[in-house]
Amino acid sequence: MNDVARLAGVSLKTVSRVVNGEAGVHPGTATRVLAAIDQLGFRRNLGARNLRRGSSTGTIGVLLEDVANPFYSMLTRAVEEVARQYDRHVLTGSSDEDPERERELALEFCARRVDGLLVVPAGLRHGYLVPEIHAGLPVVFLDRPAGDIVADTVLVDNLDGTVQAVAHLARHDHRRIAFFGDAPTIFTASERLRGFREGYARAGLKFDEDLVAMGPHDERTILDALRRTMERADPATALVTGNNRITVLVLRALANRARRPALVGFDDFELADLLNPPISVIAHDTTALGRAAADLLFARLAGDNSPPHRVTLPVHLIARGSGEKSQ
Amino acid sequence: MNDVARLAGVSLKTVSRVVNGEAGVHPGTATRVLAAIDQLGFRRNLGARNLRRGSSTGTIGVLLEDVANPFYSMLTRAVEEVARQYDRHVLTGSSDEDPERERELALEFCARRVDGLLVVPAGLRHGYLVPEIHAGLPVVFLDRPAGDIVADTVLVDNLDGTVQAVAHLARHDHRRIAFFGDAPTIFTASERLRGFREGYARAGLKFDEDLVAMGPHDERTILDALRRTMERADPATALVTGNNRITVLVLRALANRARRPALVGFDDFELADLLNPPISVIAHDTTALGRAAADLLFARLAGDNSPPHRVTLPVHLIARGSGEKSQ
DNA sequence: CACGTCAATGACAACGTTGTCCAGCTCGGG
DNA sequence: CCCGAGCTGGACAACGTTGTCATTGACGTG
Numbered sequence: 182m183n184d185v186a187r188l189a190g191v192s193l194k195t196v197s198r199v200v201n202g203e204a205g206v207h208p209g210t211a212t213r214v215l216a217a218i219d220q221l222g223f224r225r226n227l228g229a230r231n232l233r234r235g236s237s238t239g240t241i242g243v244l245l246e247d248v249a250n251p252f253y254s255m256l257t258r259a260v261e262e263v264a265r266q267y268d269r270h271v272l273t274g275s276s277d278e279d280p281e282r283e284r285e286l287a288l289e290f291c292a293r294r295v296d297g298l299l300v301v302p303a304g305l306r307h308g309y310l311v312p313e314i315h316a317g318l319p320v321v322f323l324d325r326p327a328g329d330i331v332a333d334t335v336l337v338d339n340l341d342g343t344v345q346a347v348a349h350l351a352r353h354d355h356r357r358i359a360f361f362g363d364a365p366t367i368f369t370a371s372e373r374l375r376g377f378r379e380g381y382a383r384a385g386l387k388f389d390e391d392l393v394a395m396g397p398h399d400e401r402t403i404l405d406a407l408r409r410t411m412e413r414a415d416p417a418t419a420l421v422t423g424n425n426r427i428t429v430l431v432l433r434a435l436a437n438r439a440r441r442p443a444l445v446g447f448d449d450f451e452l453a454d455l456l457n458p459p460i461s462v463i464a465h466d467t468t469a470l471g472r473a474a475a476d477l478l479f480a481r482l483a484g485d486n487s488p489p490h491r492v493t494l495p496v497h498l499i500a501r502g503s504g505e506k507s508q
Numbered sequence: 509m510n511d512v513a514r515l516a517g518v519s520l521k522t523v524s525r526v527v528n529g530e531a532g533v534h535p536g537t538a539t540r541v542l543a544a545i546d547q548l549g550f551r552r553n554l555g556a557r558n559l560r561r562g563s564s565t566g567t568i569g570v571l572l573e574d575v576a577n578p579f580y581s582m583l584t585r586a587v588e589e590v591a592r593q594y595d596r597h598v599l600t601g602s603s604d605e606d607p608e609r610e611r612e613l614a615l616e617f618c619a620r621r622v623d624g625l626l627v628v629p630a631g632l633r634h635g636y637l638v639p640e641i642h643a644g645l646p647v648v649f650l651d652r653p654a655g656d657i658v659a660d661t662v663l664v665d666n667l668d669g670t671v672q673a674v675a676h677l678a679r680h681d682h683r684r685i686a687f688f689g690d691a692p693t694i695f696t697a698s699e700r701l702r703g704f705r706e707g708y709a710r711a712g713l714k715f716d717e718d719l720v721a722m723g724p725h726d727e728r729t730i731l732d733a734l735r736r737t738m739e740r741a742d743p744a745t746a747l748v749t750g751n752n753r754i755t756v757l758v759l760r761a762l763a764n765r766a767r768r769p770a771l772v773g774f775d776d777f778e779l780a781d782l783l784n785p786p787i788s789v790i791a792h793d794t795t796a797l798g799r800a801a802a803d804l805l806f807a808r809l810a811g812d813n814s815p816p817h818r819v820t821l822p823v824h825l826i827a828r829g830s831g832e833k834s835q
Numbered sequence: 836c837a838c839g840t841c842a843a844t845g846a847c848a849a850c851g852t853t854g855t856c857c858a859g860c861t862c863g864g865g
Numbered sequence: 866c867c868c869g870a871g872c873t874g875g876a877c878a879a880c881g882t883t884g885t886c887a888t889t890g891a892c893g894t895g
Binding site: 191192207229 | 845
């Protein structure tokens with residue numbers, strides 16, 4: 182900016198005025214300054230600007246498990262869209278379900294003075310965020326609640342989802358239904374398991390612990406789980422899968438089997454309707470989830486300081502056929 | 509930091525020393541300072557730090573079409589992974605294929621003093637980046653080349669991809685093959701079309717312009733295109749789709765049809781192997797693409813100033829069945 | 836002509852850090 | 866007892882901006 186001023190033969194402050202479109206600069210002077218800016222390829226340093234003005238950095242941080250997972254990338258996009266309306270940019274970080282990594286990223290983002298933080302928490306302890314929140318940083322938890330602090334949270338109705346899944350399968354005469362879920366330390370996984378039991382209870386079925394296989398899952402554990410639950414004297418005739426990844430693992434494992442259990446998966450996914458049979462799922466509006474969380478964040482930034490909200494978005498079962506009978 | 513100094517009863521500079529782990533601070537003093545930091549919830553302002561030190565901001569910018577598209581989210585993740593190795597964070601921006609938006613985002617990222625820029629270009633003119641590149645900003649173009657400037661670029665072998673697709677279909681006795689591609693202004697789309705023609709030539713087939721339908725595509729244009737190419741006296745018996753989205757649109761449009769053309773899609777996608785028939789695709793290693801581009805960027809940051817590279821990654825056909833005959 | 840008004844511009848401090856340099860203290864050796 | 870070395874700690878400037886206030890000169894008015 183100094184160089185620009187020198188080249189245009191004006192003071193630093195005048196350049197600043199031109200750059201900021203402030204009134205009270207002679208048009209001729211402004212033209213000279215703009216020419217100098219162009220010639221030097223000057224671009225004002227937003228870091229310095231924000232420092233001086235004490236204003237926001239214009240960024241928000243998003244912490245999630247893995248941007249490559251379609252579920253999270255849709256969330257990210259929804260957040261980006263809202264952020265754009267408020268002239269903010271998005272810093273993303275993938276925690277890979279590692280609480281320590283999540284903490285590092287969160288504190289790093291704080292040191293960068295993000296205006297707010299959206300977190301899909303991996304860990305259960307978020308005390309480290311308390312000073313930041315206290316210092317005025319808005320934080321919204323997304324898809325999962327914070328472990329040990331009260332804060333804004335936007336969830337989907339996990340429990341109701343698996344309740345509906347079991348009800349649907351029971352309606353189609355399934356009596357022995359298995360559940361393959363993610364690691365029970367993950368909130369959504371344990372909620373979905375809870376809903377699964379609840380569904381059994383409401384359908385008046387006898388719950389059998391042996392039909393539950395919690396993760397983390399990979400190809401091998403899924404094959405194991407299928408063997409344990411399907412190849413026995415009283416096999417499960419139906420299966421509920423606890424998230425999109427597990428659903429895909431199961432589909433792949435079942436691909437070449439003659440007999441397949443009926444199936445309802447948690448999370449909708451692209452092409453579910455084009456498989457044979459089309460896969461019934463518990464769907465929720467991922468975009469709405471991201472948008473709701475971002476809206477809440479920006480409401481906080483705009484000064485809303487009501488007590489922490491906890492929003493639960495509905496889920497709904499999309500019956501496509503795979504839940505109706507074993508094939 | 510001032511407050512911390514006051515509380516600990518030391519000078520500003522001593523706090524700075526403690527925060528930076530510099531030598532020459534009495535352990536007792538350090539402890540007092542750390543306690544004060546803890547008590548006040550102090551977190552150093554990285555913006556100010558970078559300003560003062562004139563050092564990097566520790567961020568790189570990634571510009572792409574849409575983070576929600578699995579192809580781009582895999583790229584993003586690969587980039588994030590490399591960035592992490594170099595202690596950098598990632599700012600993403602979706603341009604939605606709008607060159608103006610891309611330009612805005614790029615310049616905004618420059619003003620934020622990102623250390624480097626990875627761009628999947630939407631527009632054809634990138635002159636606006638010249639001053640920045642000249643000023644030392646490393647920029648790597650990814651998946652598509654820059655329109656009008658020479659710069660580092662990492663591509664996949666689009667041409668070879670559709671050449672292979674046509675060869676594969678011709679090998680299975682298809683003589684009339686249609687191509688549904690994206691808007692021809694998009695580099696990858698026009699390259700793939702070029703490869704498609706080249707494939708016809710190499711297979712000794714007679715090219716028919718009427719079997720080509722370039723986008724942008726949506727549900728309606730795909731239905732139109734299918735009608736035009738398939739419901740005629742001399743219908744196409746096979747189809748090459750120009751990217752993952754178009755492939756999915758086609759699959760959905762064909763879902764309830766009795767007769768389906770043979771199909772080869774550009775871009776692999778999850779579950780392609782589980783459809784009926786399994787979909788043959790031209791696959792490329794998306795993660796490798798993102799990694800290669802990021803590696804190149806960080807090489808530049810590390811001081812490599814050899815002439816611009818242009819890397820082309822290979823593609824390969826995965827024959828799964830859908831390319832073999834019409835059903 | 837003196838004065839107030841207004842438009843245009845500039846000098847200076849400050850944002851929160853860190854690098855440079857210097858001052859004070861302690862301690863051991865001569 | 867003096868001196869220098871080594872260890873602590875602080876004062877000050879600077880990074881690139883912008884907010885505040887002062888200065889300059891031109892102009893219109895009584």
